Amino acid sequence: MGSCAAGPLPEAMRRPGRSKTRVRRFVRLWDHPGMVHRFEPLVIRHTHRLPAPCGPAGQGAVAARQFDAILMSVGFKLSAEALGHLSALSEGTVVDTAVRTLDTVRAMVGDHVQHNAYFIDFPAHVPDTLDFWTRCVSEALTDDASRDSVLAQLSTGVLDLLTLPAYGGYQHTYAQLLAAHDELIAAAGDRLTVLHLGAALDEEVSALYLALAGSTTPLGDEGLADLAALAEHCVDGPQPGEIPVRENRAVVNRARLEAGAGLLVDTVTDVLRLACALSGGDVTLLEPTRFRSPSRAVRRALLAGLDAVVCASPAKLADVAAHREAFKRLGERLHAHEYATRWPHAADVFAVARGEKEARSLDSRVAELLGAGDVLGATRLLESAPGKLFRALDHLLRVCATQEERDAVVAAAERGAPRVSGRVVLSTREHLHNRADPGGARRVFINRLGRAWVSDDTRPPVPEAERERLIAALDAETRRRLPAPGHLLIDPEVLDVALPLSGKATAAGLGVLPRGSLSRVDGELLRFFVHWKQTARSTDFDLSALMLDASYETVAWLSYTALTELEGEHSGDITDAAEGASEFINLRLGAVRGTHVVPQVYIFSGEGFEQVEESFFGFMLRDAEQKGRPFEPRTVRMKSELRGPGRVAMPLTFVRGDDGRWYAKWLHLYLRGTPSSNRVEGNQVSVATLLRGLAEREHLTVRYLTGLMADRATATTLWDGASVPEGPVTYIGLERPEGLHPDSRVLTPENLRDLIPG
Template sequence: MVHRFEPLVIRHAHRLPSTPGPSGQGDVVARQFDAALMSVGFKLSADLLKHLSALSEGTVVDTAVRTLETVRAMVGDHVQHNAYFIDFPANVPDTYEFWHQCIAQALADHISREGTLDQLRTGAVDLLTLPSYGTYQHTYAAMLAVHDELIAAAGDRVTVLHLGGAPDDEVSALYLALAGSTTPLGDEALLDLAALAGHCVDGPQPEAIPVRENRAVVNRARLETGSDLLVDTVTDVLRLACALSDSDVTLTEPTRFPSPSRRVRRALLAGLDAVVAASPAKLADVAAHSEAFKRLGERLHAHEYRARWPHAAEVFAVARGEREARSLDSRVEELLGAGDVTGAVRLLTAAPGRLFRALDRLLRVGATQEKREAVVAAAEQVAPQVAGRVLLSVREHLHNRTEQHEDGGGRRVFVNRLGRAWVTDDTRAPMPAAERDRVLAALDAELGRRLPAPGHLLIDPDVLDVALPLSGRATAAGLGVLPRGSRSPVDGELLRFFVYWKQTSRSTDYDLSALMLDAEFQTIGWLSYTALTQLEGEHSGDITDAPDGASEFINLRLGAARGAFIVPQVNIYSGEGFEETEESFFGFMLRDADQRGRPFEPRTVRMKSELRGPGRVALPLAFVRGDDSRWHAKWLHLYLKGNPNSNRVEGNRVSVAALLRAVVEREQLTVRHLTDLMADRATATTRWDGTTAPQGPVTYIGLERPDGLHPDSRIITPENLRDLIPG
């Protein structure tokens, strides 16, 4: 049990719990452990190295084995990354020359000769029928043998692992941080919370669990141990039922409810009954998920318990349409349809979050100054009751309503909870500027009031353009990953993308590609399996089947790149989707031209993210050339629906360009905004220059936690950036 949750702590906090074990002379083994970590881009902090050095050699060895396994998976080094072209990036042939070579080899093979000749007579050859196309022609070991060792460079990534507290304390702290998060978690973090909740159910609990999905996961653990449930809406109970069914607690996807045990039936019905008994108006929430409630009611046999829990029976009566319970939204729509904006605002003050989400529309339909004044006054009045992430979301939205395009309308980009994106023209009427500015001022005042006094505020300048993580679903799980909309500097001569996938049961072909666009978002060219050597870059070759796992790479020289935008993408040509494969991930590396090394070198990896979206085309991030000619990464985490099969960069370049333009033109709310609000209350504000840390406690906000900070400091890095979002 001591080591069960250790990988979670390392992944989420970059901390290694203080290892229990006998004292000894572990300094030599600890230094060897540190050296092994550095080969994959990690390093022990000074305190952690000192701690391990005082333990027995056996304890340090056991710790090293576990930790190396975890960090290698974090960076993508737990699998073998072979390349089709053994010398990649050297000696990559011209595309048509390579295809001709594959045909010649097929003609020389007596098994494939006749079939290839038949195809040639028709004037077209299917590459997938050629024996040498799409499958590795050499072993992983043979590929390694032709590459020189990587030459270490000062710019290689170093991710520091810090010394944590006792294992139980670290696990409890991680549970409290995830369960009490003020923003929704991503899928991987939600699974981690589920594992932690069962272990920590009898320990300390967060003061509040504001995110409903998190509450459902925690409630499952509480139900299984007989603890009281945390439910105050009928939807809380529905989410719990989904959690018990190992289904989608976000209620985005339909759930097939199994027949629960009698104990679970009683718990769910009792929860519904208590909620409605305390507030009958909450029956109005049933309509939004009526089909799910009907299916649940059938499994709970609610009719058998009507006498015991009559209020629960009302829930299912509303779901079946036997009883009316008008939703707040329907009542608001009725008032707006009648032109009664003031009445709609008055009704929405009972649901402050919904009022704020409707502000844009209310200010546009408020045709008179009096009506607009009523909207703004109501927003100012209820702002203290609105969740911090909603305030921030609305602030970002209103900020982006300031610009008017020359053609009379801009572009709107929509991203659903699963990361699927689309763009449409903005046909909305302009927003009244005076009222918008007044709401923005009220939002900043309320946010500033909620932010804690930071004391000495220490800021890494590179973190200022990181977008605020208003939802965990705006960030893929992985290493070095930043929230959607973030900008981060990219320094290096060679930029190398990689994708790895391993199919579960069906032959699966993923195609790594890179699209280059000019400043007007027009196509310059692309690198893909149909263009192996273009744009001063190279493609590693097409792999079309991955029963044992497969990798593809793209190598680019940034200094020679001609465009303003580079957009890597992963297209599903055939087979399993991103969520069906046993494993699939994307990343990029940076290295100097003279470093050499293998196609995949873990300590040059700057980012590795899981591919687990719903579409058939993945757009993890884009690279943007700034006015100073420096490159930056613009984080996307988006998926296009694509075609069922045969997706190619050539076929989606127009939609990708339109989507990228809409994303680039939108201004994200970043860490800079909150640090500016915090600076007014800071005793001092210092830009971190990478040298000596202040002696006293600080609030540090940066991309990496530096060594030497006071132990009472508050540390905010991308791993816990959600802690910056006020409740």
């Protein structure tokens, strides 16, 4: 069977043909304009910092001020430090920087496309729905090309609106729409996102790579894609001391393998994830990957990795069962049988996958003990895997028959807490907080793809004494892990932001907050927008807004079937997006009946959210007198990518609070819907049921962690939005204020994941 020795993973895990002593020549990113265009946008999107441009000194003050003015027109602004740095450079350097940065920030806010509206005067002069449809029919009857078809349909009593020439397509150009609207009047409430001055691009890229690779929480799809690009570039530079998230490790391992560096694997699943990454598949292992035929060098590296892991710890063969089919398919691509003698432990992996060798998983052994009523035995076994123990706590406490068993389970959790990741500690704390006597509560299920469904919670409650004891232990463990913050400076607006325990619970975009977060909505007019561009076939997205009362009963809705209501107007239905299409809903918040406004994006026909070339949702806030175009970038408060399963998207909902003010509650959810013809009329009950269930669930927020941090702070101050302390602080807020001491630690939504202890 071969043998193995303690020490580093064998040299065979390196990609042959590359010398391990190879030294890549270090070249500054600024020496390669293509690299600047590739990585500068990543830094700006993730950090809201402008990497310090370098170039010849000069008189760039005028160009820098013009750059700042143009930025303000799309809702961004240079910090004083950034403006000063640019002013000392040559005019050409400033102009080049401005062009690149403007492209980036316009895409961030959704201003990189033309947002036309069906009704040229929207939101003015939007007709009644029935009047509009009647007008479309009348125009079709006067059109020689469509008259006969319309008459034939009318004779049957059923008319397809999509066959009417005037329905579903723009009747004017984007330039004509611009000419029909007055210029936007600036208002104090317009969004202004400050771009702070960063370090040199090389340093910013390296820091961003270390932050993403070393994240203690999983990244979203965009974050993983960005990490892949950064890992390829930074493979020979500084590396994080630890990569705790396995998906991140797979992305980094791909870059390391291609560069001939050693792999970071300590489970057989690490190797499987790497194989998925190499085939362009799903490193989260949620979706099956079609493995490509790898080169001989890659096959050897993967097999050597499996062999080393199992050789060092044969018990890890038990992990194969969780992904049996994937390992079988991988074994076929790796031609594992050809290397059975050289790497026998790797051969064991595929033997287990095929059922030729037994390797019982921990889960099956625990299930067997619980089936026999041996709770104490199951608990002792789970102590060897504290993460699994924490995930099983609820079930264990519910099946305990005696106080002795309950005490043993809680004691095991208390002993295991220091060995569990901070994300699992906090997730368990949140779960237990919501597991008091349910009293008829609903159970909300949300998978890692954002798909949601609700059922009645029929589980008995967790025993109260044990629940409180565990919560106290988890609070103590979290407090122990949090760093001493020194002077803690907190923006009160961030306190109700949910902790980002997973990047999967937050969509990519601007101004986006994690699922469960609450943020205040200030403004008289609330305007939603959706934009999409189809890839290959005609695609019809429909923007709708459902108004519900406090009992989650429908009050009204706005959609292409209800163009006007007391609350506002719909911009009209666009049914094809070959060149891109936009729809809007305009709401007067003071006129809204009820307590909930639920914007939704329905796929009526065509490609899904993950198939279209581009799709995003957002909302704007305006004062009543501001006027302007249907889409004005500096009034955009949030722009979120729509990339998820299902045929109905629910990015967020708006709730009228007890104080009479409106708040956004972030959802990032996708409902299955139907293959075609999804409409708000057919989805009212399911949306109401889901919202009712979500309203009953409380998320851990920044308020919770800052409360624990305050115990160790030298001072705690709520930021008043004006002055900042002179010395270093730990600042937690929605945006970084100007004037902070350079040694301050700054945590904003862009890097709030760093608040989660490891």
